Amino acid sequence: MSYIWDQLSSAIPLIVNRNGYVVGLLWVTIRVALVSTSAAVVIGLPLGVALGIGRFRGRRALQLLANASLALPSVVVGVGVLLLLLRQGALGSLHLAFTLRAVYIAQAILALPFIVALTPAAIQGLAPGLLDQARALGAGRVQLATFALREAKIGVVAAVIAALGAAISEVGAVVIVGSNIQGHDETLASALLDQFNYTSHDPYEVAIALVLLALIALLIGTLTVIQQRTGAVQFRFRTA
Amino acid sequence: MRLIWDEIRKAVPMILQGNPTLLHIIGFTLEVALVATAAATVIGLPIGLTIGLGRFRGRNVLRVIANVSLAIPPVLVGVFLFVLFLPEAPLGSLHLIWTKRVVFVAQTILALPFVVALTAAAVQGLPPGLLSQARLLGAGRRQLWTLALREARIGVIAAVIAALGTALSEVAAIVILGGNIYGYDQTLASATLYEVNGSFYADAVAIAIVLMGLILILMGGLGLLQHQGNGLRLRFRSAA
Numbered sequence: 001m002s003y004i005w006d007q008l009s010s011a012i013p014l015i016v017n018r019n020g021y022v023v024g025l026l027w028v029t030i031r032v033a034l035v036s037t038s039a040a041v042v043i044g045l046p047l048g049v050a051l052g053i054g055r056f057r058g059r060r061a062l063q064l065l066a067n068a069s070l071a072l073p074s075v076v077v078g079v080g081v082l083l084l085l086l087r088q089g090a091l092g093s094l095h096l097a098f099t100l101r102a103v104y105i106a107q108a109i110l111a112l113p114f115i116v117a118l119t120p121a122a123i124q125g126l127a128p129g130l131l132d133q134a135r136a137l138g139a140g141r142v143q144l145a146t147f148a149l150r151e152a153k154i155g156v157v158a159a160v161i162a163a164l165g166a167a168i169s170e171v172g173a174v175v176i177v178g179s180n181i182q183g184h185d186e187t188l189a190s191a192l193l194d195q196f197n198y199t200s201h202d203p204y205e206v207a208i209a210l211v212l213l214a215l216i217a218l219l220i221g222t223l224t225v226i227q228q229r230t231g232a233v234q235f236r237f238r239t240a
Numbered sequence: 241m242r243l244i245w246d247e248i249r250k251a252v253p254m255i256l257q258g259n260p261t262l263l264h265i266i267g268f269t270l271e272v273a274l275v276a277t278a279a280a281t282v283i284g285l286p287i288g289l290t291i292g293l294g295r296f297r298g299r300n301v302l303r304v305i306a307n308v309s310l311a312i313p314p315v316l317v318g319v320f321l322f323v324l325f326l327p328e329a330p331l332g333s334l335h336l337i338w339t340k341r342v343v344f345v346a347q348t349i350l351a352l353p354f355v356v357a358l359t360a361a362a363v364q365g366l367p368p369g370l371l372s373q374a375r376l377l378g379a380g381r382r383q384l385w386t387l388a389l390r391e392a393r394i395g396v397i398a399a400v401i402a403a404l405g406t407a408l409s410e411v412a413a414i415v416i417l418g419g420n421i422y423g424y425d426q427t428l429a430s431a432t433l434y435e436v437n438g439s440f441y442a443d444a445v446a447i448a449i450v451l452m453g454l455i456l457i458l459m460g461g462l463g464l465l466q467h468q469g470n471g472l473r474l475r476f477r478s479a480a
Contacts, residue, residue, distance in 0.1 A: 083244045169316075220311055
C-alpha cells in the first residue's frame, strides 16, 4: 500500500496547485469532448430518428451499416481522416492536418456511430403501436420525431453518454491526426499515451490519470442524473 | 481523394505478396484476439450470470460497478497496470512490462467488463417469470445457468462480439504496457499507429485494410451465429 500512497502523494500536489500543464490538458479535453459530442449529436440525431421511425426502402440495410460502424477501430478512423487532411489529400487545402480542429473532426466521427446506431434502437424499443397511434391521430413528421425522442429519452441519453465517452477517452485517432504538441492538441488521454511511450514514468502521469477519471465521473454522472430524473418512460400523447 | 487512392494502390500489393512482417502481425493479432476473448468469456460469464440472476444483497451495487467499468478509458487501465507492474511495484516481480504476455493480460482485462455487464443485462432482460418458473420446477443452479444462457444467447453473443472488438482494435493499453515494439508485440491496430507516426502511410493503410477485413470476418461470423435459430424460444426442457 505504501507504494500506491507514494505514487499518489507525488501526483496530488500537481492537481491541487493547478499545474499549468495538467490544467491545459484538461481544458483541451473539455473542448474536444463538447465540440465533438455536439457535432455528433447534431448530425447523428436526425439520422438516428429517421432510421428509427422511417418506413423507407433500405432502412434495415442502413441500420445494419450503422451497427457495423460501431466496430470501427479508432486507429483506422485516424488514418482515414489524416489522409484526407494532409496537404496532398482531398481536403488538404483546408490545412487542418496536425491541428486541434483535426482532433475535433476525428473524435466527432468516432462519436457519431453511437448516436446513429443507439438512437434507432431506443426508438424501436418503444411500446409497439405507440408511434402508429400518434400517426393515426395525425402527427406530422416533426411531431412524430419529437414525440419519439421524448419517449425514448433514456435510450437517447445513453447514446449521448456513449458518444461523450468515446470523445473523451479514445486516443488512437487523436495521436494520429493531432501534432501531440504539449498544450496544443493533446487531450488528457492522448498525453498519457504519449508520455508512457517516450519518457520515463513520472508523477505527471498519475496526476493526469486522476484528472481524467474525475472528469469522466463528473460528465457521465451528470448525464446519468439527467437521464434518470423523469424515471421510466411515460406515456403521454400531448404532442400527438 | 487522390492521396487515399494512391496509398491504397501501394498497399494492396503489400497485402497480396504476404510480407513476412505483416504475416507475423496478423498471426499475433489473431492469437491475442482469440486468447483474450476466450479468457474474458471464461472468467466473465460466471460473474455476469451471478450478477444477473443472483438474488443476494448488494447485487445492484455490483451491476452498477459492472456498468461503470465499461466507461473506464483503456489508457487509464494501461496507466494503472503500468504503475502496478513497474519493477519496484507490488506486481513488479512478474516482469510483464514490454513483453508479449502483457498484451494478452491487458486485452483480457479490457474485454472483461463487456462480457460481465452485457451478460448480466441480457439475462435480466429475459421475460420475468421464466427463471422463477424454472426454479419452481426444481432446476438447480447449473440447469438455471444453462437455461438462462440459452434463452439469452443473442445478448450473450453480443457481449462476446463486443469483447472481441475490444481485443482486436484497442491500442491504448497495449502501447503503454507493451511498448509497441516493431516486429515483436504489435497487433494490427498498434502497428497502424506505429506506421502512421513514422509517416509510412502506405504500410499503415495496408495494415488498416487487413484489420478491417479481420474485424469483418470474425465479428460478422459471430453475428451470423447470433441470429441462427432466430429469436427467443421458450422451452423448458432443460429445467425439467
